[in-house]
Amino acid sequence: MELFSLKNKTAIVTGALGLLGKEHCKALSEAGANVIAADINELECADFAKTLQTESMGSGLDVTNPDSIKKLRDKVLQKFGHIDVLVNNAAINDMFENPKAAAEQSKFENYPLELWQKSVDVNLTGVFLCSQIIGTEMAKQKSGSIINIASTYGITAPDQSLYIKKDGSQSFYKPPAYSATKGAVIMFTKYLAAYWGKAGVRVNTLTPGGVENSQDEFFIEKYSAKTPLGKMAKPTDYKGALIFLASNASSYMTGANLIVDGGWTAW
Numbered sequence: 145m146e147l148f149s150l151k152n153k154t155a156i157v158t159g160a161l162g163l164l165g166k167e168h169c170k171a172l173s174e175a176g177a178n179v180i181a182a183d184i185n186e187l188e189c190a191d192f193a194k195t196l197q198t199e200s201m202g203s204g205l206d207v208t209n210p211d212s213i214k215k216l217r218d219k220v221l222q223k224f225g226h227i228d229v230l231v232n233n234a235a236i237n238d239m240f241e242n243p244k245a246a247a248e249q250s251k252f253e254n255y256p257l258e259l260w261q262k263s264v265d266v267n268l269t270g271v272f273l274c275s276q277i278i279g280t281e282m283a284k285q286k287s288g289s290i291i292n293i294a295s296t297y298g299i300t301a302p303d304q305s306l307y308i309k310k311d312g313s314q315s316f317y318k319p320p321a322y323s324a325t326k327g328a329v330i331m332f333t334k335y336l337a338a339y340w341g342k343a344g345v346r347v348n349t350l351t352p353g354g355v356e357n358s359q360d361e362f363f364i365e366k367y368s369a370k371t372p373l374g375k376m377a378k379p380t381d382y383k384g385a386l387i388f389l390a391s392n393a394s395s396y397m398t399g400a401n402l403i404v405d406g407g408w409t410a411w
């Protein structure tokens with residue numbers, strides 16, 4: 145199991161307070177890493193970091209703001225001296241505050257520019273900025289693993305019929321910015337893997353499929369029927385893949401996309 149050990153490694157997770165971010169932090173800590181749980185709300189990050197089993201810390205972070213990322217980098221280097229793993233996990237998954245307006249707003253024809261821009265800023269520019277500011281430290285130390293979290297919707301288009309209710313009505317369309325930004329993350333990963341290969345920094349994508357999280361029953365049923373394994377993921381289903389990509393177990397892997405989707409993209 146030595147291959148999978150992250151003992152004495154320092155790992156930063158962005159979007160650490162989200163459904164999957166918390167599981168990524170727990171997985172890295174269980175494998176021995178000191179984890180920096182970074183998300184918008186600094187106090188909540190600090191509270192959450194206390195629940196991790198290794199020497200960890202919480203930090204406020206806005207992945208769209210270079211100064212905020214530099215502050216985090218400096219704080220982590222001061223405390224731990226090195227950064228070995230970066231999980232670019234923060235993302236916007238559009239929610240529409242007014243459910244009545246959601247059907248109209250989420251339609252491609254009406255999708256607001258502000259929402260498109262916000263997703264580009266967080267899902268794509270955030271990955272670029274964190275990789276540039278934190279990854280450069282890895283390149284200087286000649287080692288590191290960057291894991292960019294994409295989505296099956298960055299590989300295959302969303303099937304909008306999944307959102308049609310049993311009565312034939314549709315109150316939501318999966319918006320275009322999510323697919324476009326996640327597809328771009330997969331390509332950015334390849335770019336950076338090629339660029340930093342000789343610098344010893346590995347860069348890979350982890351592509352999760354949909355996680356069951358109190359969605360409407362009709363949606364869970366339809367999603368599961370479209371998945372070869374017959375079910376949606378649990379939030380803990382990505383822990384093994386994450387540790388694999390973060391550790392020496394994947395030492396000859398870079399520029400790859402590890403798809404963990406219950407078979408969603410297999411047919």
Ligand SMILES: NC(=O)c1ccc[n+]([C@@H]2O[C@H](COP(=O)([O-])OP(=O)(O)OC[C@H]3O[C@@H](n4cnc5c(N)ncnc54)[C@H](O)[C@@H]3O)[C@@H](O)[C@H]2O)c1
Nearest residue numbers: 159161162163164165206207233234235295352353354355
């Ligand atoms: N949940 C799923 O079904 C699913 C499926 C495929 C891929 N993914 C991907 O996995 C990752 C995590 O998803 P999740 O379901 O945990 O999402 P989530 O919405 O639960 O969490 C996202 C987190 O990102 C944070 N965040 C947003 N903007 C930020 C910013 N500017 N700076 C720092 N943090 C910011 C939010 O505060 C939130 O805690 C995302 O990249 C998502 O696209 C999720």
